[in-house]
Amino acid sequence: MAQAEEKREENHVLLVAFSSQGHINPMLRLGKRLAARGIHVSLATTEIVRHRMLKSSGAGPADHVTGIELLFFSDGLSLDYDRKTNLDVYMDILGKHGPSNLSALIKEHYTSPKKLLCLVTNPFVPWVSDVAAEYNIPCAMLWIQPCALYAIYYRCFNKLSAFPTPTDPDMVVELPGLPSMEKEDLPSFVLPNNPFGSFPKLFSELFQGMEKFKWVLGNSFYELEKHVIDSVCELYPIRPIGPLVPPTLLGQDQELEDASVDMWKSDETCIEWLTQQPPSSVIYVSFGSIVVLPAKQMEAIATALKNVKRPFLWVVKPPEFPTPDGAGQLPSWFLEETKDQGQVVRWSPQTRVLSHPAVACFITHCGWNSMLETICSGIPLIAYPQWTDQPTNAKLIVDVFKIGVRIKKEADGNISSEVIEKCIEEVMVGPVAEQLRKNAMALKAEAQKAVAADGSSDENIRLFVEEITCDSCKKDGSPNVGNLSHEGQDKVSDKGV
Numbered sequence: 292m293a294q295a296e297e298k299r300e301e302n303h304v305l306l307v308a309f310s311s312q313g314h315i316n317p318m319l320r321l322g323k324r325l326a327a328r329g330i331h332v333s334l335a336t337t338e339i340v341r342h343r344m345l346k347s348s349g350a351g352p353a354d355h356v357t358g359i360e361l362l363f364f365s366d367g368l369s370l371d372y373d374r375k376t377n378l379d380v381y382m383d384i385l386g387k388h389g390p391s392n393l394s395a396l397i398k399e400h401y402t403s404p405k406k407l408l409c410l411v412t413n414p415f416v417p418w419v420s421d422v423a424a425e426y427n428i429p430c431a432m433l434w435i436q437p438c439a440l441y442a443i444y445y446r447c448f449n450k451l452s453a454f455p456t457p458t459d460p461d462m463v464v465e466l467p468g469l470p471s472m473e474k475e476d477l478p479s480f481v482l483p484n485n486p487f488g489s490f491p492k493l494f495s496e497l498f499q500g501m502e503k504f505k506w507v508l509g510n511s512f513y514e515l516e517k518h519v520i521d522s523v524c525e526l527y528p529i530r531p532i533g534p535l536v537p538p539t540l541l542g543q544d545q546e547l548e549d550a551s552v553d554m555w556k557s558d559e560t561c562i563e564w565l566t567q568q569p570p571s572s573v574i575y576v577s578f579g580s581i582v583v584l585p586a587k588q589m590e591a592i593a594t595a596l597k598n599v600k601r602p603f604l605w606v607v608k609p610p611e612f613p614t615p616d617g618a619g620q621l622p623s624w625f626l627e628e629t630k631d632q633g634q635v636v637r638w639s640p641q642t643r644v645l646s647h648p649a650v651a652c653f654i655t656h657c658g659w660n661s662m663l664e665t666i667c668s669g670i671p672l673i674a675y676p677q678w679t680d681q682p683t684n685a686k687l688i689v690d691v692f693k694i695g696v697r698i699k700k701e702a703d704g705n706i707s708s709e710v711i712e713k714c715i716e717e718v719m720v721g722p723v724a725e726q727l728r729k730n731a732m733a734l735k736a737e738a739q740k741a742v743a744a745d746g747s748s749d750e751n752i753r754l755f756v757e758e759i760t761c762d763s764c765k766k767d768g769s770p771n772v773g774n775l776s777h778e779g780q781d782k783v784s785d786k787g788v
């Protein structure tokens with residue numbers, strides 16, 4: 292036992308993630324890249340994740356994911372608490388109980404916590420940096436949304452630029468390195484009508500105290516977002532090390548195992564069904580793990596899918612806490628009337644779906660993981676964003692990456708099935724479709740280059756590992772992301788990118 296513990300503390304990094312699948316998986320993939328460079332890695336997250344993994348697999352939860360040890364701490368709430376409906380309460384309680392519970396976990400698992408090379412946290416558990424400080428361990432943040440969101444929040448919460456206010460809710464926001472943004476392009480949390488009171492507080496504290504993070508890593512790649520990445524260099528640089536997606540999507544060794552957890556059991560039968568469909572014919576539809584669409588919007592999508600008469604694969608994840616208004620439920624007529632046309636599953640093996648040759652396009656809520664997976668699959672997107680970073684991600688898809696179209700809302704906030712049908716036709720046939728597909732394939736190639744040996748992201752990982760393992764760098768308490776990030780970018784521009 293003593294020997295195992297000693298080993299654990301050699302060259303060890305502890306990752307800490309918020310409980311959502313889209314936050315844990317990029318962290319695990321970062322962990323794997325660190326492990327490939329000789330670092331021992333563990334990931335700590337909250338008990339609710341262990342509980343969901345248990346439910347999804349039916350067996351006991353894994354205590355390791357491809358060599359990364361999983362550790363769990365309590366968020367202070369009971370397992371059956373409805374966290375999704377009460378996000379503000381959840382985030383508050385987690386912020387109150389998380390620090391002491393994580394601190395106890397560290398004490399329990401590491402005989403000398405100071406030996407940890409660093410803690411890596413994500414933006415939704417920013418208090419991890421205080422736990423790191425308590426043990427005198429350096430702390431890094433993995434930013435799990437586009438670097439554009441990092442730039443927007445940094446400027447917003449440090450009051451460096453003007454954002455919409457209750458008296459000027461429609462103002463257009465102009466920021467360096469980004470296109471002009473109207474209110475429907477901004478992250479929902481910076482708008483005056485944002486209902487999540489504790490979010491601005493969480494992010495104000497985070498962005499006003501960035502010096503607590505010695506490194507900021509981003510789940511993106513330089514070539515994808517170079518203008519906005521360059522634009523934050525002077526503020527507090529972010530170093531892109533992504534895309535953190537399964538190795539099979541990156542053209543890497545097919546034998547390489549992915550590091551990820553599944554909180555829901557995926558329905559593999561849809562892969563067999565896909566195999567029976569013509570190449571580039573299927574519309575894939577999914578809104579991720581959190582969004583629950585209002586019944587009216589479910590109806591509009593259902594009508595559009597039926598009317599376009601093309602094969603579809605729609606993920607309809609039953610709401611964990613169903614409501615009488617029918618939110619998140621299929622219209623009653625749908626399955627019967629489309630039974631020869633498409634498939635509905637509760638949860639799909641999404642990365643296998645996106646890279647399947649039968650899939651033509653993806654109607655998505657624009658979660659960043661889904662977007663990166665799509666970029667790496669080289670197919671166009673139809674953006675239907677809901678909240679948080681998603682509206683801005685949709686803006687990037689259309690105006691910066693130019694790999695998709697956006698479903699525009701009517702003046703009353705609803706969507707019409709005709710608009711969805713038009714978007715589908717636009718990305719499936721004709722000159723726009725052709726251009727989008729070309730752009731998508733080009734970005735896919737750039738993504739593969741970034742993570743391949745000596746690519747921009749690979750180089751940034753190498754620099755990070757060099758930094759955390761270098762004794763003199765560790766003792767220097769000042770945040771030095773700046774120097775390194777500049778160096779990383781010089782290297783990139785040296786190569787003529």
Ligand SMILES: O=c1c(-c2ccc(O)cc2)coc2cc(O[C@@H]3O[C@H](CO)[C@@H](O)[C@H](O)[C@H]3O)cc(O)c12
Binds near residue numbers: 379382489491493659
């Ligand atoms: O902001 C939150 C909060 C939150 C924080 C503070 C508060 O007071 C209230 C709520 C909780 O869960 C989230 C989960 C998310 O999952 C998903 O994470 C991906 C990667 O960040 C995104 O790209 C996807 O759009 C998104 O659905 C994204 C989020 O932005 C949040």
Ligand SMILES: O=c1ccn([C@@H]2O[C@H](COP(=O)(O)OP(=O)(O)O)[C@@H](O)[C@H]2O)c(=O)[nH]1
Binds near residue numbers: 637
């Ligand atoms: O049916 C599904 C839908 C989603 N996902 C995965 O769940 C994650 C969703 O993350 P994202 O950031 O896109 O959205 P979120 O669910 O966090 O809103 C992605 O990795 C998807 O591949 C999946 O495996 N099956």
